[in-house]
Amino acid sequence: MRPNPAHEALAALDRAWGGGLLIVTQNVDDLHERAGARRLIHMHGELRSALCAACGRAEPWSDPLPPGTPCGGCGEPRLRPDIVFFGEMPYQMEAIDASLRQADLFVSIGTSGAVYPAAGFVQTARHYGARTVELNLEPSAGSFYFEESRIGPASMLVPDLVRELLG
16 A cells, blocks of 8 residues: 555645644554655554554564464564553553643544544544545545535545645
8 A cells, every 4th residue: 555645735734834733543554654654643552563462562573473472572472463452441541631632723634533442533623723634535424523524535635625724
């Protein structure tokens, strides 16, 4: 897979926007990074990383990860994919919440709007005064929380919105 025009547009926004910006993704791929985005949180982890269930150390990983693979830090044979499984707390929730509280604009892109805690981000951002925009193929489960909903493919909607934001 390659970054699509939506990933490229967000990376361009990341490079050009002088103010605060945080891209939060539920995806575990590296498409945002390959497009050039830097102000990014992978709230559900990353496929190209391994996590030690014994010591908590994360390390870059691209090889197969069979059970019993030892950790490069503590040596325990407890490495696993560095992704958030159901029932586990997503990564960097404090940083995400702080960003939502300070946001002037919250944009949700391509999500069902049904998986929490991410599905509640719009409510937090709106509560603290952010303008809220949904970009999606179809209305999400939480569309009614957004001030504006644009329906269509992200590969078209995101570049359009970025052009609007950058003027």
